[in-house]
Amino acid sequence: xxxxxxVKKIIxxxxxxxxxxxxxxxxxxxxxxxxxKVGKQLYTACGPTAVQMIQKCGGEVFLDLKYxxxxxxxxMASLEAAHLGVKLxxxxxxxxxxxxxxxxxxxxxxxxxAERPRVLAITVLTSSNEETLRSIGxxxxxxxxxxxxxxxxxKAGVDGVVASPQEVGLIREACGKDxxxxxPGVRPSFASVDDQKRIMTPADAVKSGADYLVIGxxxxxxxxxxxxxxxxxxxxxxxxx
Ligand code: C5P
Numbered sequence: 001x002x003x004x005x006x007v008k009k010i011i012x013x014x015x016x017x018x019x020x021x022x023x024x025x026x027x028x029x030x031x032x033x034x035x036x037k038v039g040k041q042l043y044t045a046c047g048p049t050a051v052q053m054i055q056k057c058g059g060e061v062f063l064d065l066k067y068x069x070x071x072x073x074x075x076m077a078s079l080e081a082a083h084l085g086v087k088l089x090x091x092x093x094x095x096x097x098x099x100x101x102x103x104x105x106x107x108x109x110x111x112x113x114a115e116r117p118r119v120l121a122i123t124v125l126t127s128s129n130e131e132t133l134r135s136i137g138x139x140x141x142x143x144x145x146x147x148x149x150x151x152x153x154x155k156a157g158v159d160g161v162v163a164s165p166q167e168v169g170l171i172r173e174a175c176g177k178d179x180x181x182x183x184p185g186v187r188p189s190f191a192s193v194d195d196q197k198r199i200m201t202p203a204d205a206v207k208s209g210a211d212y213l214v215i216g217x218x219x220x221x222x223x224x225x226x227x228x229x230x231x232x233x234x235x236x237x238x239x240x241x
Pocket of ligand 1: 215
């Protein structure tokens with residue numbers, strides 16, 4: 001893997017709520033990470049302007065709004081994400097086959113695969129456990145449910161999933177090597193664990209098959225965020241040696 005390929009694997013979680021911070025982080029990190037993740041907080045506060053600001057600084061965007069609604073609504077929202085020019089967006093696999101398939105067909109009617117965002121499915125949120133599943137009437141284990149939903153998403157034409165590092169192997173086995181796997185919960189050896197419970201190092205996450213790593217605080221809270229991003233790239237490359 002080249003250094004450039006390793007840089008492209010890092011998605012910086014832009015967990016801020018003001019455009020002035022978006023500008024600062026975009027300028028600082030655009031050439032040191034592969035993408036910026038815009039989530040519900042920033043998007044609710046600042047809307048498409050946040051996405052456009054990142055793009056103007058040369059950054060690519062993962063619009064992490066986790067759509068879950070009736071098929072037509074999710075398809076239309078995803079079209080707008082495509083119009084914004086984001087590279088990744090996501091929806092909940094629990095919305096079902098029809099919701100996911102209608103979305104993918106709608107995107108594919110209007111855009112070529114190269115032009116449209118890659119769409120990821122959320123399987124089981126890592127904040128959910130067996131007890132959470134039981135309480136909503138699901139009787140199988142978290143791992144079984146993750147695999148079931150990943151396969152359903154793949155059948156519906158979705159491009160990949162967001163998964164915890166521990167689930168990457170399972171998903172690779174079930175869905176093959178071309179299915180994208182994006183994983184948060186990554187902690188480089190130099191960083192603190194924060195509130196993440198099931199973590200993996202960048203090198204191990206990539207070795208176990210993750211295509212992209214979502215990393216926030218290990219970069220944002222570092223004394224020198226650029227050096228931290230560089231150190232993460234070094235760790236990924238060292239893991240390949
Ligand atoms: O700062 P940190 O590296 O923990 O940030 C991880 C990012 O990934 C945050 O934006 C968080 O909301 C998101 N995320 C996560 N765990 C999940 C799904 C998303 O940490 N299971």
